[in-house]
Every structure is written in structure tokens, then in C-alpha cells.
Amino acid sequence: MEFLKDLFLYPGFLFGFVLGGLLEGFKRKLKARMQLRKGPPVTQPFYDLSKLLLKNITKPYRISSFTYLLIPFVPTAALLVGLLIMPYPFYQEKSSFSFDLILIFYLTELPLLSQIIFGYFSNSPYGMIGAARAGQMFFYYNGVFIMVITTLCLLEGPPYSFCLKSIAEAWDPLDVLIKILTIPFFVFSVLAKLKLNPFSIPDAEAEILKGPLTEASGVALALFKLNYLLELAIFGSLFAFFYLPVLKTSPTIGLILILLGAFFLFFIFALVENATARLRLSQFSALYLKFLIPLATLILVITWVFKNW
Amino acid sequence: MFLDAIKQFLRYSQKKSLWVFHVNTGSCNGCDIEILALFSSKYDAERFGIKLVGSPKHADILLVTGPVTTKSRDPLLRAYDMMPKPKAVVSVGVCSLSGGVFAKSYNVLGPVDNFIPVHVYVGGCSAHPNMILEGILRAAQILCEEEELWSF
Amino acid sequence: MFLGFSVGVLFLGALISALFYRINSPKFHGSLAFLTSAVALYFLNLTFFEFIKAGEFSWHLPLFRWIRDFINLDLIFKANGLNLFFALFGAYVSVGINLYAIKYMTHEKEGFGRFYAFIQLFIGSYLGLTLSENLFWSYVFFELTGLCSYQLIAFWYQSDLSSFSAKKAFLMTHIAGYGFLLGALVFTLSPDPKVYQDLILAGVLIAVLAKSVQWPLYTWIPYAMNAPTPVSALLHAACLVKCGVYLLFKFYLLLGGFPEFWKNLLIYLGMFSSLMGVLFALKQADVKKLLAYHTVSQIGYMVSGIGLGTSLGLASSLFHTLNHALFKGLLFLVAGILQQATHTRDLSLMGGLASKLPKTTVLYLIGAASISGIPGFNGFVSKWMFYQAAIEANHPLAAALGLFISTLTTLSFIKVLDTAFLGKLDEKNKQLSEKPFYLMITGGIILAIPCVVFGLFPQIAITFLINPALSLLNLREVNISFYQLPTVLIGALFILFLGLGILIYFTWLKPKEIIKETEVFKGGEDEPVFNPTADDFVADIENRLANFYKKADPDQYLLKICSFIEGLILKVYTTVKKLEQIWSKPC
Known part of the structure; x- marks a missing residue:
């Protein structure tokens, strides 16, 4: 019973869904206000999602309809597990694994992988191009993201471990400096992970429609949207865990800090999205391979040297 | 009681989230530009939850501009076929109503409602963005009243 | 006693196959090989239970007693944690692959006796190498495996490419033999091996580089793919390439640990060759070459794990050795089915095969999920142990590289899945049927079951197979109790959600008939303008790294x-x- 409550209410489904939806709505509203528009209501993502549940499905010929729905469904389960293993306030006693960060990393890869598979599965030419683009981006931004999380893991210790809790609890002056250094890299890699504007290459609306999701409709599209919202919630709270003293304060303030951090991250995202245009894939790869990956590796090495000195 | 509330919310969200797919069946691009103006800062259709989508498989409402030509008939029928139910069609501009100045041209087959059922007609050459907006919202009303929704 | 039998029965089988080479029947030779390997596995299992009950024991066969004063040439098979671990998974994988080969080889016209004689000789000498305690016999068996590899790669010796590849593989794995010989000679002849351990380790390192395909001596393995697929699966994925890793463990045991310099060298060498392997794998369009480069990259994890020197590091290395034999063997078997079904190895000529070969697709998905480390499959467990060990041992760069390589592995297997199994079905594959491949699929299932079992319950493998080896190496036993909860939780959740989803699908979505079939949206065109193939999948990465590929x-x-x-x-x-x-x- 307790477990079902965790799964469906607080750190699980409802919390992730509501937080993700509000973050998306907040970002859309903010973007509209920055362009001097009124913008959709903050609750717009919920309307979109529930409308998709009402719609029928039109799927391409000669495709198993079971697999059509299964592909977006698997990462939903994975992301719920991802939410359950994060040490949220009021819940952290139950989630003390020493390797949660690796598990979160692997589980948050799954939504993108499902999209890449879906793009080819649906036989759509746009889907195939979008999937190939998404796959190639996956190569570059994960390099940065991995360097960032490994750097952050070096803060508390030795002994070091891939533990989100120990990162959230590391607040020495040197730690704070390193944390601040890694913020831009985190923001860049998460921008690419969430396919937001300068890096919205896989679903570039003007060229390849909706990329891998071109053939998704009805419940399948709703599940993809739900995955996206859960991802937003995970990355928003991951930002708060990394860069705000969430676990250092009382649980109530910690929860408020998580919300504040997530909304702040999406404020930055709205700014970046409004200020930039979409890059080409080759520009994107040049940016990551020539600047971001080497710099992130450099920060990792510097931190390592400092910690052993 | 609880189920009724959910049903009401789903019905309401149908009205609040309208994804629009736009097909040009041979118009002079006048209406198309007005449709683009719809999503600019001045008219801001996004405040009603209206969004242009790239794939008919995501769409609720089909916006058709221009008379149906020989070349564009099949793509129009295909796009209409691909849209999942519930769906509505809004024909925009006088050409799509009657053929307009292109009527009886050698390559024009006729107005849109000869080929697919049209729910809302928006006149004008070219149609005014405010009118198009109102047309889409009327179409939303029609979508909302449609009875055969699979979830219920 | 059973130790000797398990090796002997395979040599006997090889002899029978060679003697009756005139019986030109794939069924006869194939079932003989399957039988002998199954008997060997059975004997090894008996030994294993005896070992668990009674501890270490050995089996002596006195040979060449007259030279005894000068050099000890007794054949000694020893059953300890390490030897049995390597022998057991080799025998298990060979059973599955031999079953597969019975059907696979029916496509050939001749040479069955030759093929199965060398296959059985290979399995026998691999078991001999892993079980043998006497370094002289280890060397003999080590070279025998290389010889079998040469003969088996050159199975189609009439084709120039095959014979060239065989020569290349033989020459380069022969370097490994000299390295091992150097190490073994110095170890046995010197009064105190600790003094000369640098020399010994240099020899062993050469053996590892050439035999276990590490940078820069891995270049023979892409060529070795011109062999029949069971050979690629058994030799170049599961067993032969593990000989080098086994030697590293053996000398770790003999020398009682490695010095600091060699440890660091092994860690970064392993990670570097892993990175190289995976980068080259990414751009391959030939499915077997892609798998071959992944062998390079996965063995990098094992070498690196040994270099970490901690208990968790060595455990991850051992566990990955086992897992790699299972999932890479499985992936090769799938590649063989693809090759026989479509008569090509080029990914860009395949596509849409999932609808025609559904069971093969499921096997492929299990293998691919395991090798890319999707949680819930065995690859994730051993890779996670590696990352954890690396960062605990204060090598964060190795941990980060390991994670990065893992994402690249995922990408290249997604590429195979998308371009071979999904996408557009080719016209000439429309008539394909899965019926003729059922025996081959059964062989694959034998390898696929442990992938899932060890992924969900890794503690089975760890307590019974890995902890005995670790305690032999004087290391703390790995306690993975903290791993139990989340795996069970994840497994339970996935099953719960999948069950729920399937229930909803069949009770709600399907009867309502809301799913309608239409065409694919092509933007109004009649035919799509652009048909992407496997070559386009990573085109940007290839362009970006073109210089690297040329120079590296x-x-x-x-x-x-x-x-x-x-x-x-x-x-x-x-x-x-x-x-x-x-x-x-x-x-």
C-alpha cells in the first residue's frame, strides 16, 4: 500500500506528471510573454494530453498495432522507476542506493531510444531522418552529460560513488565553485537531451515535421508526450539536486527548493529558446566535439587533481 | 460522480487544445499568409491552445485553402483520411468555397466540399485572420458535440 | 577424474570426426560435436558440484617422467574457482553454438569432417588451457587454439579473402604465443618471479594485446569474420579472445597482484582500445564486422577491470567475461541467421526483417539490450560494477569513458535494429519465412536465457561463479545485497506495468476498433523522396571523424x-x- 502510494502519488506518477506539465506550460507561457504574446494557459499541456486520449489512432499499414503502443509504453515504466529512485524530500529514507545516478542516466536514455526505434518502425521517411539525427546527437551530448555527472560525483569523498544523495550533500566552498563551473555544461546537454530550440534538430518542424513522432497518433502520441513531461520533471529536479542545497534543509523547504530550481532551469531554457535559432547538425557536432566535450573533460581532470592533491 | 468529472474535463480539453493541419490545394497563397498571421503576436491563436502541426496524424482540424485542382485532389483525400477521429474541416477563403476566380479553370475540379465533408466555411478573399480564428473555434464546438468518442 | 574426461571426450570427438571425414553428412558430424560438448559440459558440472562441496582438487597424468629432473611435463588439471569459471562458460556457450551449427552447416557441400574436427579440437584445447595447471601444457593448448582458429577461418580456403584473413589472424595471434612463452619461461626458470615480474608482465601483455584483440593488435579480428558464423560466435566472441583475459587472471594469481604501474597501464589501455573499437564499430555497415569491433570494445572493459585491482573491479571483469560470451555469442548467431536469410552481410541491403523473422528479432533485442546495458539485463550489472569499481578506485576518467563507450554501444546496436529489422522491407525478402531457422533459434535461446536470468538475479552468478574465483585471488568477496532490492523492484514494476498495459490494450483499445490503418504521411508525394539506409544513419559522425578514421x-x-x-x-x-x-x- 505504502509502495503504491509512492508509485502513483508523491515521487511517482502524479508528482512527475504535474511537475512536468507545469514546467512545460510555464515555459510556453514565458516564451509567449517574451514575444509580447498572451500565450496559452499554464495548464495547456494537460489539455493537450487529455485531448489525445480521446482521439482514435491512425497507424501506417502492415505494422503491428501492439508494438505501435508498446514502444512508447516501455519508457513510461522506466521513467517512473527513475522518479522512484531519486531522493526526494519526505521520501529519501526509502531510496538510498549507492548507484542511483547511473540508473537514472540509463533510464532517462530510454525515451529517446524509444523515439529512435519508433521513427524507423513507423516507416515514415521523416521519421527515419529524424531518428538518425537524434541518434547522432545522442553521441555528442551524452559525452558532456557523463563528464558533468562524473565531475559532480568526485565532490563528496573519497570513497567516491555515483550517488545522487552525496552530490546533493556536498557543499564545501571548493565544491560550490566546481558546481558553478559545471552549470553551463549541464544546461547545454539537457537542452540537447530535451530537444529544445537551438538543438531541436531531430524534430525540426520546418524540414521534417515532427521527426520520429510523425506517425504517432492518439494514445501512442499521448504516451510520448507523457514521457516527455516525466523527463522534464526528472531533469528539473536533477538540476535542483545538483545545484541547490535541497537535502541540507528541512524537507518542506527542500521541496520548495526543488520546485524553484526546476522553474528557474526552465526560465533559462525559455530565454535560450527565444534568443537562438536552430543549428544544423554539423554545427551542433562541431560545437560539442570541439568545445564542450574537451572542456567538460578538462573540468573533470582538474577536479580529480584537486581532490587528490 | 468522479467519472463524470473526468468526462467533463476531457470534453473541455477537446475544446481547449486544437491542433491544426493546413493543406493548400492550389490557392494563390493569400489565405496561407493570413493563416501564418494568425500565429503572430498580433492575433496570437496560441492563447486558445491552437497549434499548427506538421503531420495530419496529430491534427484535429484541417484547414483547406484554395480550390481543388487535379494534382492536389489525391493528397487532400489522403491527408483527410490520415487524420484520426474526431476531426473537423474548415475551408478558408472564397476559392475553397466555390472556386472563386479560378472556377471553371482547366485544372480546377471544384470546391472542397465536393470531396470531403466541410464543417465550417470562412469566406473572404483573402479571409481575415479574426474570421479564421472564429472559424476554428466554431469547429471546436462541433468537435466537442460529436458523440462517438471511443473513451466513453 | 571428470576433468580429464571432459577434455578427453572432445579430443576423442575430434579424432572421430577426422577419421570419418569421408562421411559427408552435416547431421552426423554436427550431432557428434553437440554430443561431445554436452558430455564435456556435464562432466564439468559434476566437477563443479564436487568443487563446491569439497574445495579445490586436481587430476594428474604423469607424462615424460624421464625428463622430470629437468622440466616437469605432467599434465595437471586443477579445479579451482578461476579455472572452472572460464571452463564452464566456454563449455556452456559451445553447446548452444554446436546446436546452431548443425543447421547452419547444411548449406555447405563438403568439409564437414574438417570443420567439426577443428571445432571440437578447439573446444578441447580451450578447456585444456583454462584447466591446466602446468604452464608448459597451457602453452601447448594456447597455441592449439590459435591453430584451430587458423584452420576454421580458412574453411572456405578456395576464396582468396578467406585464406588471407586466416593467414593474418594466425600470424597476429602467433605473436601472442611468443608473449606467453616469454612470460611462462621467465616465471618457471627464475628463482624469484617477483624480481622479474616486469618482464613476465610484458610478455603477458603482448599475449593479451594480440589474442584478446586490444589496441594496437586488434586488426585481425575484422578479417576473421570471413569465417562461417558458428566459428565467429565460438572463437571470436566467446572463447578464443578470452584466452588473453584468462592469462591475465592466471598471472594475477601466480604473481599475487600487479604493481601500480601495470595496473594503471591496463586500465587506460583497456579503456583506450574500448573507445577505438566502439568508434570503428559505429561506422561499419557489415553486421559481422560491427560485432567484431564490439568484441574489441567489450574486452576493453575486462582488461580495464583487472587493472583496477579492487575486488569489485576484478568481479566486474569476470562477470563481464561471462556476460560477453553469452550476449556476443547470441548476437553472432542472430547475424548468422540474417546472413542466411538475406544472403548478404550488408546492413544497407536489409530492412524490415522484423515482420518476417519475429523470433530472431526478439533474440536480437535481448542480446542488444544486454550489450548496451539496459537495466534488467546482464550487461547492465557488470558494466555498473565496472563504473562503481572505477570511481571507487579513484579513476573517474575510466568510469566516465566506460559510460561514454556504453552509450556509443547503444547507438550502434540501435543502428542495426533500425536498419536491419525495422524500416522498409526489401522486395526480395517478401517471401522469407522463419521455419528453416527454428533449430538455429533454439541454439540462440540457450544463450539468451542466462542473459535475462543473470540480469534480474545477478546474485546467482556472483555467489556461485565469481566469489569462488575472487576468494582464490585473495580478494574480498563481493557483496551485492544492496543491489537486490532495486533489481527486483524494477523487474516487478516492469512486469506490473507491462501486464497492466497489455490488459488495457486487449480489453479496451482492441475491441473498440479505434485503430485505423492509413498510408504513411509523405508530405503529399506519391513516393518518398529519400530512403535512408544504414550508411546514412551515422553520416554526420563519419564526416566529423573522417580524419580520425583515416589516421587511427x-x-x-x-x-x-x-x-x-x-x-x-x-x-x-x-x-x-x-x-x-x-x-x-x-x-
Whole structure:
């Protein structure tokens, strides 16, 4: 019973869904206000999602309809597990694994992988191009993201471990400096992970429609949207865990800090999205391979040297 | 009681989230530009939850501009076929109503409602963005009243 | 006693196959090989239970007693944690692959006796190498595996490419033999091996580089893919390439640990060759070559794990060795089915096969999920142990590289899944049926079951197979109790959600008939303008790294070194010849 409550209410489904939806709505509203528009209501993502549940499905010929729905469904389960293993306030006693960060990393890869598979599965030419683009981006931004999380893991210790809790609890002056250094890299890699504007290459609306999701409709599209919202919630709270003293304060303030951090991250995202245009894939790869990956590796090495000195 | 509330919310969200797919069946691009103006800062259709989508498989409402030509008939029928139910069609501009100045041209087959059922007609050459907006919202009303929704 | 039987029965089988080579029946030779390997596995299992009950024991066969004062040539098979671990998974994988080969080889016309004789000889000598305690016999078995590899790669010896590949593989794995010989000689002849351990380790390292396909001596393995697929699966994925890893463990045991310098070298060498392997794998369009480069990259994890030197590091290395044998063997079997079904190895000529070969697709998905480390499959467990060990041992760069390589592995297997199994079905594959491949699929299932079982319950493998080996190496036993909860939780959740989803699908979505079939949206065109193939999947990465690919291929540098040595020898030879002419001139 307790477990079902965790799964469906607080750190699980409802919390992730509501937080993700509000973050998306907040970002859309903010973007509209920055362009001097009124913008959709903050609750717009919920309307979109529930409308998709009402719609029928039109799927391409000669495709198993079971697999059509299964592909977006698997990462939903994975992301719920991802939410359950994060040490949220009021819940952290139950989630003390020493390797949660690796598990979160692997589980948050799954939504993108499902999209890449879906793009080819649906036989759509746009889907195939979008999937190939998404796959190639996956190569570059994960390099940065991995360097960032490994750097952050070096803060508390030795002994070091891939533990989100120990990162959230590391607040020495040197730690704070390193944390601040890694913020831009985190923001860049998460921008690419969430396919937001300068890096919205896989679903570039003007060229390849909706990329891998071109053939998704009805419940399948709703599940993809739900995955996206859960991802937003995970990355928003991951930002708060990394860069705000969430676990250092009382649980109530910690929860408020998580919300504040997530909304702040999406404020930055709205700014970046409004200020930039979409890059080409080759520009994107040049940016990551020539600047971001080497710099992130450099920060990792510097931190390592400092910690052993 | 609880189920009724959910049903009401789903019905309401149908009205609040309208994804629009736009097909040009041979118009002079006048209406198309007005449709683009719809999503600019001045008219801001996004405040009603209206969004242009790239794939008919995501769409609720089909916006058709221009008379149906020989070349564009099949793509129009295909796009209409691909849209999942519930769906509505809004024909925009006088050409799509009657053929307009292109009527009886050698390559024009006729107005849109000869080929697919049209729910809302928006006149004008070219149609005014405010009118198009109102047309889409009327179409939303029609979508909302449609009875055969699979979830219920 | 059973130890000797398990090796002997395979040698006997090889002899029978060789003697009755005139019986040109794939069924006869194939079932013989399957039978002998199954018997060997059974004997090994008996030994294993005896070992768990009674501890270590060994089996002596006195040989060449008259030379005993000079050198000990007794054949000694020892059953300890390490030896049995390597022997057991080798025997298990060979059973599955032999079952597969019975059907696979029916496509050939001749050479069954030769093929199965060498397959059984190979399995026998692999078991001999892993079980043997005497370094002399280890060396003999080690070279025998290389010889079998040569003969088996050259199975289609009429084709130039095959015989060239066989020669290349034989020459390069022969370097490994000299390395092992150096290490073994120094170890046995020196009074205190600790003093000369640098020399010994240099020899072993050469053996590892060449036999276990590490940078820069991995260039033979892509060529070795011109062999029949069971050979690629058994030799170049599961067993032969693990010989080097086994030697590292063996010398770790004999020397009682490695010095600091060698540890660091192993860690970064392993990670570097892993990165190289995976980058080259990414751009391959030939499915077997892609898998071959992944062998390079996965063995990098094992070498690196040994270098970490901690208990968790060595455990991750051992566990990954086992897992790699299972999932890579499985993936090769799938590649063989694809090859026989479509008569090509080129990914860009396949596509949409999932609808025609659904069971094969499921096997592929299990293998791919395991190798890319999707949580819930065995690859994730051993990779996670590696990351954890690396960062605990204060090597964060190795941990980060390991994670990065893992994402690249995922990408390249997604590429295979998308371009071979999904996408557009080719016209010529429309008539394909899965029926003829059922026996081959059964062989794959034998390898697929442990992938899932060890992924969900890794503690089975860890307590029974890995902890005995660790305690032999004087290391703390790995306690993975903290791993139990989340795996069970994840497994339970996935099953719960999948069950829920399937229930909703069949009770709600399907009966309502809301799913309608339409065409694919092509933007109003009749035919899509662009049909992406496997070559387009990572086109940008290939362009971006074009210079790297051109310069990083070690073959060109190896050739330069070769021609340099050749020039030197030629110079010496010409001078000697000239001097000879001067002297032999009548005065």
C-alpha cells in the first residue's frame, strides 16, 4: 500500500506528471510573454494530453498495432522507476542506493531510444531522418552529460560513488565553485537531451515535421508526450539536486527548493529558446566535439587533481 | 460522480487544445499568409491552445485553402483520411468555397466540399485572420458535440 | 577424474570426426560435436558440484617422467574457482553454438569432417588451457587454439579473402604465443618471479594485446569474420579472445597482484582500445564486422577491470567475461541467421526483417539490450560494477569513458535494429519465412536465457561463479545485497506495468476498433523522396571523424613497422651477400 502510494502519488506518477506539465506550460507561457504574446494557459499541456486520449489512432499499414503502443509504453515504466529512485524530500529514507545516478542516466536514455526505434518502425521517411539525427546527437551530448555527472560525483569523498544523495550533500566552498563551473555544461546537454530550440534538430518542424513522432497518433502520441513531461520533471529536479542545497534543509523547504530550481532551469531554457535559432547538425557536432566535450573533460581532470592533491 | 468529472474535463480539453493541419490545394497563397498571421503576436491563436502541426496524424482540424485542382485532389483525400477521429474541416477563403476566380479553370475540379465533408466555411478573399480564428473555434464546438468518442 | 574426461571426450570427438571425414553428412558430424560438448559440459558440472562441496582438487597424468629432473611435463588439471569459471562458460556457450551449427552447416557441400574436427579440437584445447595447471601444457593448448582458429577461418580456403584473413589472424595471434612463452619461461626458470615480474608482465601483455584483440593488435579480428558464423560466435566472441583475459587472471594469481604501474597501464589501455573499437564499430555497415569491433570494445572493459585491482573491479571483469560470451555469442548467431536469410552481410541491403523473422528479432533485442546495458539485463550489472569499481578506485576518467563507450554501444546496436529489422522491407525478402531457422533459434535461446536470468538475479552468478574465483585471488568477496532490492523492484514494476498495459490494450483499445490503418504521411508525394539506409544513419559522425578514421587505423602503422624491419633484414642480407661474394672470389 505504502509502495503504491509512492508509485502513483508523491515521487511517482502524479508528482512527475504535474511537475512536468507545469514546467512545460510555464515555459510556453514565458516564451509567449517574451514575444509580447498572451500565450496559452499554464495548464495547456494537460489539455493537450487529455485531448489525445480521446482521439482514435491512425497507424501506417502492415505494422503491428501492439508494438505501435508498446514502444512508447516501455519508457513510461522506466521513467517512473527513475522518479522512484531519486531522493526526494519526505521520501529519501526509502531510496538510498549507492548507484542511483547511473540508473537514472540509463533510464532517462530510454525515451529517446524509444523515439529512435519508433521513427524507423513507423516507416515514415521523416521519421527515419529524424531518428538518425537524434541518434547522432545522442553521441555528442551524452559525452558532456557523463563528464558533468562524473565531475559532480568526485565532490563528496573519497570513497567516491555515483550517488545522487552525496552530490546533493556536498557543499564545501571548493565544491560550490566546481558546481558553478559545471552549470553551463549541464544546461547545454539537457537542452540537447530535451530537444529544445537551438538543438531541436531531430524534430525540426520546418524540414521534417515532427521527426520520429510523425506517425504517432492518439494514445501512442499521448504516451510520448507523457514521457516527455516525466523527463522534464526528472531533469528539473536533477538540476535542483545538483545545484541547490535541497537535502541540507528541512524537507518542506527542500521541496520548495526543488520546485524553484526546476522553474528557474526552465526560465533559462525559455530565454535560450527565444534568443537562438536552430543549428544544423554539423554545427551542433562541431560545437560539442570541439568545445564542450574537451572542456567538460578538462573540468573533470582538474577536479580529480584537486581532490587528490 | 468522479467519472463524470473526468468526462467533463476531457470534453473541455477537446475544446481547449486544437491542433491544426493546413493543406493548400492550389490557392494563390493569400489565405496561407493570413493563416501564418494568425500565429503572430498580433492575433496570437496560441492563447486558445491552437497549434499548427506538421503531420495530419496529430491534427484535429484541417484547414483547406484554395480550390481543388487535379494534382492536389489525391493528397487532400489522403491527408483527410490520415487524420484520426474526431476531426473537423474548415475551408478558408472564397476559392475553397466555390472556386472563386479560378472556377471553371482547366485544372480546377471544384470546391472542397465536393470531396470531403466541410464543417465550417470562412469566406473572404483573402479571409481575415479574426474570421479564421472564429472559424476554428466554431469547429471546436462541433468537435466537442460529436458523440462517438471511443473513451466513453 | 571428470576433468580429464571432459577434455578427453572432445579430443576423442575430434579424432572421430577426422577419421570419418569421408562421411559427408552435416547431421552426423554436427550431432557428434553437440554430443561431445554436452558430455564435456556435464562432466564439468559434476566437477563443479564436487568443487563446491569439497574445495579445490586436481587430476594428474604423469607424462615424460624421464625428463622430470629437468622440466616437469605432467599434465595437471586443477579445479579451482578461476579455472572452472572460464571452463564452464566456454563449455556452456559451445553447446548452444554446436546446436546452431548443425543447421547452419547444411548449406555447405563438403568439409564437414574438417570443420567439426577443428571445432571440437578447439573446444578441447580451450578447456585444456583454462584447466591446466602446468604452464608448459597451457602453452601447448594456447597455441592449439590459435591453430584451430587458423584452420576454421580458412574453411572456405578456395576464396582468396578467406585464406588471407586466416593467414593474418594466425600470424597476429602467433605473436601472442611468443608473449606467453616469454612470460611462462621467465616465471618457471627464475628463482624469484617477483624480481622479474616486469618482464613476465610484458610478455603477458603482448599475449593479451594480440589474442584478446586490444589496441594496437586488434586488426585481425575484422578479417576473421570471413569465417562461417558458428566459428565467429565460438572463437571470436566467446572463447578464443578470452584466452588473453584468462592469462591475465592466471598471472594475477601466480604473481599475487600487479604493481601500480601495470595496473594503471591496463586500465587506460583497456579503456583506450574500448573507445577505438566502439568508434570503428559505429561506422561499419557489415553486421559481422560491427560485432567484431564490439568484441574489441567489450574486452576493453575486462582488461580495464583487472587493472583496477579492487575486488569489485576484478568481479566486474569476470562477470563481464561471462556476460560477453553469452550476449556476443547470441548476437553472432542472430547475424548468422540474417546472413542466411538475406544472403548478404550488408546492413544497407536489409530492412524490415522484423515482420518476417519475429523470433530472431526478439533474440536480437535481448542480446542488444544486454550489450548496451539496459537495466534488467546482464550487461547492465557488470558494466555498473565496472563504473562503481572505477570511481571507487579513484579513476573517474575510466568510469566516465566506460559510460561514454556504453552509450556509443547503444547507438550502434540501435543502428542495426533500425536498419536491419525495422524500416522498409526489401522486395526480395517478401517471401522469407522463419521455419528453416527454428533449430538455429533454439541454439540462440540457450544463450539468451542466462542473459535475462543473470540480469534480474545477478546474485546467482556472483555467489556461485565469481566469489569462488575472487576468494582464490585473495580478494574480498563481493557483496551485492544492496543491489537486490532495486533489481527486483524494477523487474516487478516492469512486469506490473507491462501486464497492466497489455490488459488495457486487449480489453479496451482492441475491441473498440479505434485503430485505423492509413498510408504513411509523405508530405503529399506519391513516393518518398529519400530512403535512408544504414550508411546514412551515422553520416554526420563519419564526416566529423573522417580524419580520425583515416589516421587511427593501426594497420597502416603496423605495415610501416613491418616494412622497416624488412628493409633492415634486407640490408643485412645484401651486405652479407656482398661480403660472401668478395671472400669467395678466387684470388
